[in-house]
Amino acid sequence: MVFVRLREILACAPTGSGKTVAFCLPLLAHLHQPTNKGFRALIISPTRELASQTHRELCKLSQGIGFRVHIIDKGAVAAKKYGPKSARKFDILVTTPNRLIYLLKQDPPAMDLSSVEWLVVDESDKLFEEGKTGFRDQLATIFLACTSPHIRRALFSATFALDVEQWCHLNLDNLVSISIGHRNSAADTVEQELLFVGTENGKLLAMRDLIKKGFMPPVLVFVQSIERARELFHELVYEGINVDVIHADRTQQQRDNVVSSFRSGKIWVLICTALLARGIDFKGINLVINYDFPTSAVEYIHRIGRTGRAGHKGKAITFFTEDDKPLLRSIANVIKQAGCPVPDYMIGFKKIHSKLRRKLEKKPPRRTTIRTTPRFLMKKGGSKQSRWVNK
Structure with missing residues (x-):
């Protein structure tokens, strides 16, 4: 034996x-x-x-x-x-x-x-x-x-x-x-950029600026909550791009349909929460936008890992505001380790206490509502906007 x-x-x-x-x-x-x-x-x-x-x-x-x-x-x-x-x-x-x-x-x-x-x-x-x-x-x-x-x-x-x-x-x-490679590191096939947008309102301006300048679909946009995914969708649905949203509150059939449409190219921009940050392999994602700052380096690595897969090149842009400063150092270190440039002052930030880090991971900062559309249009029956309100 x-x-x-x-x-x-x-x-x-x-x-x-x-x-x-x-x-x-x-x-x-x-x-x-x-x-x-x-x-x-x-x-x-x-x-x-x-x-x-x-x-x-x-x-x-x-x-x-x-x-x-x-x-x-x-x-x-x-x-x-x-x-x-x-x-x-x-x-x-x-x-x-x-x-x-x-x-x-x-x-x-x-x-x-x-x-x-x-x-x-x-x-x-x-x-x-x-x-x-x-x-x-x-x-x-x-x-x-x-x-x-x-x-x-x-x-x-x-x-x-x-x-x-x-x-x-x-x-x-x-x-x-x-x-394989460095533990907890980002893929070196992804060009990574940190973009300071000032305030929460600056994020929407930066997003519209990217759309105005032109981009190559498909694009994944990450936000920190289901409610913010809905809000951003309502803002982008009139921008002349094929955009949709996926999150845990949508039915399984709706989620499957959205994923299928995104894979086939019918949807150019997909707004999502951390639901899609893990393991999902979409062929040819050209750009990942972190609209809301990741709560940890691990989450950041998984988010931007949706692009630059199987040896292909990709790009990731991460918006940040003054409120995101406590977590900026850890993300900047991941970016630097991958060979992408980051300002020296970010690396020099004081390391936050582990207790505060765990708190921020579980409870991200409260952010103002993503909205430029007047509230009455959101509720007006029969309008195009109202048809999307439950996305």
Whole structure:
């Protein structure tokens, strides 16, 4: 008998460098061919959009082999679809944590993970965040449900906080840590620029100036909240460009339609929150605009990582005001490390206390409403503006 000691993997590589292929190909090669054992591989993603993208790539890579790759759409429907017997018809499952937990908590559980040989956690630093945005408790439940003694666990991300690495060393067996390039760094294929706009009103002027000068679509614009995404959309919808907005308050069908339209070129400018900052691969994004300043260097890296992917060049412009000064130093350091110019005075700012930094990450500064349109036009029935008010 030959005993092979399995290694758990913690992998970090820049955005757009091919992490999805890096875990999909070994997974498919190891599974070799379809069986009737049930789900043998499980991939966890933080958002539905990223799960859909991974599912699509797996289907392409396994074409002609016969693997049955599935994604959970709705928990209630899946509870009937993935019963203990029917689950043996499938090989690979891609899902978000919440939908899988819903199935595991059914009585009896509507999902059997005892045959899972590969457990991949994509964008794992996001999944391990604590609080409302994290999935640490759900991941613990999923880990315990995967009971096969032959299971391999692999965690991938473009960034890693120290606490994630510490957790992995404490809870995973025989861990090997792999880093491509500098840890928590931006891709050097992105031309990065910081643009001082004075006040919140200056952001809209700067945005309209960029549109007036001309730009090459597609463009992603990041804001810090759903409400601000709506507000900016109402301002840009009359600028003569094809613009839309995506955020967590829109239905899944609306979000899927927007993503599809953006991929096909029907939408030139897409306004979004952090929902799309993780892992989503849009081909040929030419420009990322950080309308609202990122709350951390990690968030900044993921936002601008939507451009400059797979060796292609891209550009990122980040607006900042006086209110953003506390976080300016950390972003400037990321930009400088990537080889882009930044003023020396930004690097020289005093480093903020860790307690204040964590507070700013959880609660960004309050910003004035994005609006130049008179309020009565926003509410006037029958106008073009009113048709978009619920975007």
